[in-house]
Amino acid sequence: MTSITISRELAKEETMMRDTYCRTLIDLARENKEVVVLDADLMNSMGMVPFMDEYPERTFNCGVQEANMIGIAAGLSRTGKIPYAHSFGPFATRRCFDQVFMSGAYAQSNIRIVGSDPGVTAAYNGGTHMPFEDMGIMRNVPEMTVMEPTDNAMLEDMIRQLSHVHGMYYVRLLRRFATKIYEPGSGFTIGKAVALREGSDVSIIASGIMVAEALRAAELLAEKGVSARVLNMFTLKPIDKKAVIRCAEETGAIVTAENHNIINGLGSAVAEVLVENMPVPMERVGVQDLFGEVGPEDYLRKRFGLTPEDIVNKVEKVIQRKKSGSISNTQQGISNDQGKRAIKANRVPKG
């Protein structure tokens, strides 16, 4: 069932992720009368109008009511329905956290929460709409599964699988064009990372838009004679511990790459596995505990250090540490003062 075919070149896909999401849900709704869709006044943004046209009685656009939406989804799931509930990432997580926690997870409800516009892809909507914390928030909920599908092939497989399982699932979804990593028809196992490239000097563990950047970084590193393994950790929770430990054993150095705060995201999750099992030098590429801001996506990728070059820099640093034979990283540690300055720089004073 889980045969994965990796695409050869890193090209932008021609279909938007949201269209795959919508089409897959229409298929699922046809197969299973329990599938229902909820949204909070973002059906157009999410491209879900075709679903609504086909299944108006199974579509609930709640209006701008994220907390109510999740509560309703919990109630629907009590009656055996299979709700897929969407809003932008910040509003699908922060805005309704207690509803997700209590009516959802604690009550053992059965909800798929879809949070769109991950991290810098929120671009022109700016800091209020730019989730660097959504996965971290959801990771803190017991029994919650947290995933970030990488491209259309993975998204389709994931959305299909989620109609057969029971529980709480958070799917972080890029709405527009992903970079193609997998061939259509590929099948994945939730909780099992995918090795995209072999390598022996370092492992880059990435998710979401950073997967393609990790592969690009691996190319740049190869030119410098560094052999980098690339792993797609599309399930943040439960994290694939075995895969992380194997990377540590076989490459002895790890860099994580995420379009998310490095606190409580992929970097944290990988670090937890490492310190308890196989401590090796590790560096984290991702948002350094900053708020989002407005701008074009390419500007934001540079602004928040999410480029292949940023990954290369961290790889070079981690390999230095590996060579020095110590996992200690104290000289480079960020002092409190530096941290404060970084925060100030992000919050441009008015004037």
Add this chain to the structure above:
Amino acid sequence: MILENQEELERFALQIRLQTMRTFQNLGFGHAGGALSVVETLAVLYGAVMKFDPQRPDWPDRDWLVVSKGHAGPAVYSTLALKGYFPVEDLLTLNTGGTNLPSHCDHNKTTGIDMTTGSLGQGVSSAIGIALGNRLDGRDNYTYLVIGDGECDEGQVWEGAMFAAHHKLDRLIAFVDVNKRQLDGYTKDINDLGDVAAKFASFGWETYDVDGADVMDIQNAILKAKTVEGKPKMIVLDTVKGQGVPFVEQIELNHHIVLDKELCAQSVKDLEQQLESLTTS
């Protein structure tokens, strides 16, 4: 405060609309519908009603404004620039990397903005907090609040409504921009708001129904609101999403749009001409 300034306020509204459209024209896209529908209200607030000083944006005795539908930022920025808070040229930096003018209002970035908003519903509570804080400090200034009709879906709006009435916040004057549309379409089709004035009235607010395109009607309502003690006030603005720019009004889903270059240029020209004829008449 005087009531003879109709022409002046209409001119100011046109200027705000023109600057807002120039900003969108430069960017090519934006939250045009909901920015344009509050232009007349902003013109009255900053043109006649509010107490403020662009030289002292943090003056505690000023009247405060919370635009809870934070995506109307571009119209607010145009107003602030025209009032001298920052250069009009800065408007063209909207949404560019490193800008002080993001899509959604941000008081840490933009001089003259009193509260950060963008996640709908939250500005209601913030405005209540500001009004409470000013009252605690013994000030008699007003706090103004603008919310959307779609925004009224949020439970937080009604939590605030109950609280503000309970605490008799009579220095809180709010507007709900009833432009009849939210993001996904007509509010009545998505989650019908019904009689919004009656709803707020039943929560204990004094309410006023006004034509949100009529500067004198808006101004009158504010003057009346100021005479009523012991209650928060809600001015219900009957508006059109995209107000005053016909091609935007006519796009059915005009919440966030890519603006057709020619139509946009034409609308800027039309607004310039309207302004010209007002000035010369």
